[in-house]
Amino acid sequence: MADKVLIKTTSDNVQILVSKGSKSESPHDFRVHYKEPGKRTRTPKHIHIIIDLYMKLSKNQELTLKFVDYLISMMQSLTPETKFPPSVQISNHPFSDFSELNQYGEYNVEFICAVTELIMMQEKTNYPNGNLNVKVFKMFRNNHKDIFAVVGAATFR
Numbered sequence: 001m002a003d004k005v006l007i008k009t010t011s012d013n014v015q016i017l018v019s020k021g022s023k024s025e026s027p028h029d030f031r032v033h034y035k036e037p038g039k040r041t042r043t044p045k046h047i048h049i050i051i052d053l054y055m056k057l058s059k060n061q062e063l064t065l066k067f068v069d070y071l072i073s074m075m076q077s078l079t080p081e082t083k084f085p086p087s088v089q090i091s092n093h094p095f096s097d098f099s100e101l102n103q104y105g106e107y108n109v110e111f112i113c114a115v116t117e118l119i120m121m122q123e124k125t126n127y128p129n130g131n132l133n134v135k136v137f138k139m140f141r142n143n144h145k146d147i148f149a150v151v152g153a154a155t156f157r
Contacts, residue, residue: 004033004041005085007118010110013037018085018118024126028081032118034111044115046136046154052112053140054147055105067098067109068141074113075120075134086121088114 004017014036021029035041057064078089093113102108107115116133123130139153 007085008088008114010108010114012108012111014111016111016114016118017041020084021122021126023122026080026125028084028086028125030081030084030086030118030122030125032115032122034115044119046119046133047151049107049112049116050136050140050150050154052105052107054144056101057144059104060100063098063101065141065144067101067112068137070094070098071113071116072134072137072141074117075137078117078120078124080124080128081121086118086125088117089121090117 004019006015006017008016010016014034017033017035018030019033021031023029031043033041033043053064053068056067074090074093081087090113093110095110095113098109120133123133136150136153140150143149
């Protein structure tokens with residue numbers, strides 16, 4: 001992990017890391033990674049978060065949709081990064097408001113907030129007018145019953 005910089009450790013000891021990216025000419029480009037205790041370092045993808053949200057949705061639709069509304073609002077407030085490593089822009093995520101969702105799916109809401117924030121900052125850094133991440137979450141929010149379309153958007157198809 002020498003080339004990776006620790007940004008945050010979640011309450012369940014998942015390390016959120018970044019490394020220098022290569023998607024754009026921006027000197028602040030970065031990639032997001034995470035490492036769960038006892039597992040290898042992984043790179044989160046949109047589809048991982050969307051699948052987890054579907055698991056949460058199946059158990060508590062109302063709270064999951066409120067959580068997605070929060071994520072969309074949070075993503076829209078972020079700005080491109082101006083340095084490497086990036087800094088967390090939103091430090092007071094309302095984890096307790098959505099803690100019931102931690103019972104469902106693979107990821108807890110703290111992890112989803114941190115990773116989604118960094119992925120959106122990455123997009124805004126590489127593509128200042130980009131909003132693909134927001135579109136994927138809005139599609140989930142508004143069309144969650146059309147799993148094929150949402151998964152296609154999350155995998156950029």
